[in-house]
Amino acid sequence: MKANIPLIVGNWKLNPATLKDATVLASGVARRHKKTDAPYVAVAPPFPFLTEVEKKISKSTVALATQDVSTEPLGAFTGEVSAAQLRNIGAVYVIIGHSERRALGETNEQVTKKVLIALKNKLVPIVCIGEKERDEQAAFFGVIEQQLRALAKVLDSKAIKKIVIAYEPIWAIGTGKTATPADVKEMQLFIESTLTKLYDRTTAGKVRLLYGGSVKPHNAKELHEEGGMNGFLVGGASLKAEDFIAITKATV
Ligand code: PGA
Numbered sequence: 057m058k059a060n061i062p063l064i065v066g067n068w069k070l071n072p073a074t075l076k077d078a079t080v081l082a083s084g085v086a087r088r089h090k091k092t093d094a095p096y097v098a099v100a101p102p103f104p105f106l107t108e109v110e111k112k113i114s115k116s117t118v119a120l121a122t123q124d125v126s127t128e129p130l131g132a133f134t135g136e137v138s139a140a141q142l143r144n145i146g147a148v149y150v151i152i153g154h155s156e157r158r159a160l161g162e163t164n165e166q167v168t169k170k171v172l173i174a175l176k177n178k179l180v181p182i183v184c185i186g187e188k189e190r191d192e193q194a195a196f197f198g199v200i201e202q203q204l205r206a207l208a209k210v211l212d213s214k215a216i217k218k219i220v221i222a223y224e225p226i227w228a229i230g231t232g233k234t235a236t237p238a239d240v241k242e243m244q245l246f247i248e249s250t251l252t253k254l255y256d257r258t259t260a261g262k263v264r265l266l267y268g269g270s271v272k273p274h275n276a277k278e279l280h281e282e283g284g285m286n287g288f289l290v291g292g293a294s295l296k297a298e299d300f301i302a303i304t305k306a307t308v
Contacts, residue, residue, distance in 0.1 A: 081296075085301065182219075213259040
């Protein structure tokens with residue numbers, strides 16, 4: 057991936073309800089995202105739709121992402137899906153540690169295990185971090201630092217450059233309350249300086265950062281231009297091909 061080209065990932069979550077709707081959405085995105093278009097674009101459908109979505113996007117430059125991955129490689133783990141299996145059906149990216157999964161009990165330890173197994177299987181982990189709420193004393197920066205420290209415990213400077221970090225303030229997810237471009241810029245600088253402390257400046261500058269949380273066609277341009285991050289993780293607005301593509305176009 058070229059560092060100067062943004063990455064836009066559509067996280068479909070538990071949508072849509074049918075395979076038909078999923079393939080229509082995937083085809084719509086693939087048709088509208090021309091081969092010559094920057095940025096990099098990926099969609100993350102629910103597990104049962106992955107292979108059919110893959111068929112719809114395989115001739116385009118839209119890549120396949122998944123919403124989760126197991127910490128385990130193989131064996132007696134009912135309900136789990138492994139990194140090798142995902143890689144085998146054409147997945148390129150895997151979203152790890154989304155706040156909706158952390159809310160179900162996923163811990164930093166599980167997140168780091170998933171990151172390691174994803175890297176081992178040549179998937180690009182998109183690791184979500186973010187605070188529940190903002191407080192006047194700015195303690196929320198501590199939450200972000202803790203999440204970054206957990207990653208730095210297991211990833212050396214070579215490995216951290218292979219992951220994508222998605223900053224998603226939980227209060228902005230699915231709420232229509234977007235962080236302001238200034239909030240995003242402030243967080244970009246904070247993440248970069250924390251990574252500089254944990255690694256070094258060159259390494260910190262090479263970790264791709266995404267913003268996520270109520271990104272819509274109308275706010276994408278400003279968030280991209282002033283926020284200083286290099287792409288978006290998009291939830292709700294990725295369920296309409298036109299809106300999702302409008303967001304991708306706002307970053308070029
Ligand atoms: P949203 O979701 O765009 O609907 O706020 C973002 C996300 O959860 O990745």
